[in-house]
Amino acid sequence: MPWNPDTYARFREERAAPFHDLLAHVRDLTPRRVIDLGCGSGELTAHLARVFEHAEVTGLDSSPEMLARAREHAGERLTFREDRIEDVDGEYDLVLSNAALQWVPNHHALLPRLWTRVAPGGALAVQVPSNFDHPTHRLLAETASEAPFADVLGGWTRSGTAPVGRQSPVLGIDEYAELLFGLGAADITAYEKVYPAVMADADGLLAWVSGTALVPYLERLGEHADAFREAYREKLWRRWPGRPVFYAFKRTLFVGRKVG
Numbered sequence: 001m002p003w004n005p006d007t008y009a010r011f012r013e014e015r016a017a018p019f020h021d022l023l024a025h026v027r028d029l030t031p032r033r034v035i036d037l038g039c040g041s042g043e044l045t046a047h048l049a050r051v052f053e054h055a056e057v058t059g060l061d062s063s064p065e066m067l068a069r070a071r072e073h074a075g076e077r078l079t080f081r082e083d084r085i086e087d088v089d090g091e092y093d094l095v096l097s098n099a100a101l102q103w104v105p106n107h108h109a110l111l112p113r114l115w116t117r118v119a120p121g122g123a124l125a126v127q128v129p130s131n132f133d134h135p136t137h138r139l140l141a142e143t144a145s146e147a148p149f150a151d152v153l154g155g156w157t158r159s160g161t162a163p164v165g166r167q168s169p170v171l172g173i174d175e176y177a178e179l180l181f182g183l184g185a186a187d188i189t190a191y192e193k194v195y196p197a198v199m200a201d202a203d204g205l206l207a208w209v210s211g212t213a214l215v216p217y218l219e220r221l222g223e224h225a226d227a228f229r230e231a232y233r234e235k236l237w238r239r240w241p242g243r244p245v246f247y248a249f250k251r252t253l254f255v256g257r258k259v260g
Ligand SMILES: C[S@@+](CC[C@H](N)C(=O)[O-])C[C@H]1O[C@@H](n2cnc3c(N)ncnc32)[C@H](O)[C@@H]1O
Pocket: 003, 015, 019, 037, 038, 039, 040, 041, 044, 060, 061, 062, 063, 066, 083, 084, 085, 086, 097, 098, 099, 100, 103, 104, 212
């Protein structure tokens, strides 16, 4: 997937806020090994290395573009490697993932797999967006279902990667809590929170989505990418003709600890 570190970085501050909330839940740990799954351009992974000053910190991502940027932060205790989240190996005192697991299907299978990577006494801490019912996503799917894009995409939509009846692989907070309990986790935390963002106008929403949800569509659309972006932009403006635009971004955070 052609992730673009510059496009993603445009809302750095807004995107960092849930990471800091997540970190607060595991700040009491003194981990020796930490892994950041889907580390992106690595700024937040570098923050983990500063906070956990005795830890070896690894950032893992499947995007060479993101990793090239992340490696600028590499140091003695901070390394980055190219791999898929679903293939992660090794054992860590903290397995953390911020805004990345929404790209990995089947969380009922993924979570038990990630849990095996958590060392006794350690924790699994995850943040995923849970705003897939937001109009920005619905309008994206609507654009993808229209001509000529539906043909070019061969019927592909982001929600096609989700379980039947769902818009994304992201589960409900009750399901994450239950999954963690089933895995034997202690100290379970699971909640959803709105992170408000105020955009100057609908183009602000387009800029935000361009860094994430639009990426897999544009990747598949080739020469139709610009026309798709324009058709989507028109829908955004129709939905939000005024200014400013308030973006109520919902995110899910969950944490579980492995008894040591
Ligand atoms: C929205 S960015 C989040 C980056 C960073 N964690 C942050 O909070 O700023 C999502 C990242 O997940 C990575 N990613 C998506 N699917 C992945 C997978 N299956 N395995 C590894 N990385 C993946 C992407 O390459 C991208 O860098």
